Amino acid sequence: MATVAAALRRRSLRPDELSVPSKAPKTFPCVYEPGESATLSDVTSAKESIRADVMDCGGVLLRGFGIDDPEALEKLVESLGYNLMEDYTPADVVRSAVSKRVFTAADAPLFHFIAPHHEQSYSVKRPGIILFWCKKPPAAGTGGETPIFYTKELLGGFDAATLEALRTPLVIGRYYHSKEWKPSRYFRFLIWLSHFVVKWLALPVQNLEHHPPWQTVFHTEDRSVAEQRVRDLSSGMSLSWSPDGGAIFSAKVPSIVKHPVSGEERLTFAAPQWSFASFQACHEAMDRILPLSRWLSFRLRAAIADGLYRMFGRPEYVTVDVNGKTNPFAAKGVEAIWDQAVLFPWKRGDVLILDNVSAMHGRMPCTDRTRKILTAIADEYTV
Ligand SMILES: [Fe+2]
DSSP states (O other): OOOOOTTEEEEOOOGGGOSSOOOSOTTSSEEEEEOSSOOHHHHHHTHHHHHHHHHHHSEEEEOSSOOOSHHHHHHHHHHTTOOBOSOOOSOSSOOOBSSSSOEESOOSOTTSOEEEEOTTTTSSEEEEEEEEEEEEOOOTTSBOOOOEEEOTTGGGGSOHHHHHHHHSOEEEEEEEOOTTOOOOHHHHHHHHHHHHHHHHTTOOOSTTSOOOOHHHHTTOSOHHHHHHHHHHHOTTEEEEEOTTSOEEEEEEEOSEEEOTTTOOEEEOOOHHHHOHHHHHHHHHHHHHHSOHHHHHHHHHHHHHHHHHHHHHSOSOOOOEESSGGGOSSTTTTHHHHHTTEEOOOOOTTOEEEEETTTEEEEEOOBOOTTOEEEEEEEEEEEO
16 A cells, blocks of 8 residues: 555545445545645645555545635646646537636536446547546435446456457447537427437437537537547547538447556446447446435436426437447446446545546436536546
């Protein structure tokens, strides 16, 4: 175990700090909190210990240090030696910048569930580190955790044939609407009605996920600029156009990559978000771990909120899974991932530092609209 500055306490999350019991290692995440009179400079002095724990344990939670603005977060993260990134392109959810290098984690409606994923694992260039900062925790009992998943040892559970399939780069793709799509009022009503019924009956759905039009994803209205941005990212990525003005983004990425620091093989993938079968399995796995009262409340509220959102919101959020069924991982590994889930209620000022190669994250549905969790990414690497 690394040496910790005397002013800090290093511990595991206590059972009473978890939303549901967890089977993940107790040190995921490793918690640092101030002792009697610790200051932020004590966190900086514990830099080597914190960085080692992020690597070894998969994540570190800094709790009780009173981080209260994005600039303070940036300063802290840089003092720990992480190289914050300014560009979040391409992003498959809408984010807003709150400072130069701190963003909203996702602007999708809070009642939507975000399935586990390694950040930007659809890209060959990815952040090695992802950070979450709790500016305003959701009220107790309203959900909204950022579930984290320990994936460091996930590869051990697969047979040789599956491992071989996962090492082979796979083309994943997604269709994004154009902003031009403007159905009639009558059609919108029918869409709303059908989605409402689907949600009400708790049917597994993929197309109710919130995804932006391509203009938002690639931060431009110009097709050639969007194409150039994709080309700049990697030769393995491409953008093509559908007759209705939508964009089809595809990428060829391996699911098994080498850790940029340790060189060990790790499973990193976005399957639950990009494959229908996996997303469906994720919903079922989430349902199983939630207490019944919370599950019922989520289903009921989500149905009402989603219906209203769709009726009065903008009809721009349908994503079509172009090849979900071809992913060899598909639903198979979802169970193993949820087995390693950790859900803890946020506290104001919490900073979570995750090794984006050894841990996944997602978002539990939340009914408190005032929840504010911000994010930053650092230490880009290429697979
Ligand atoms: Fe994410």
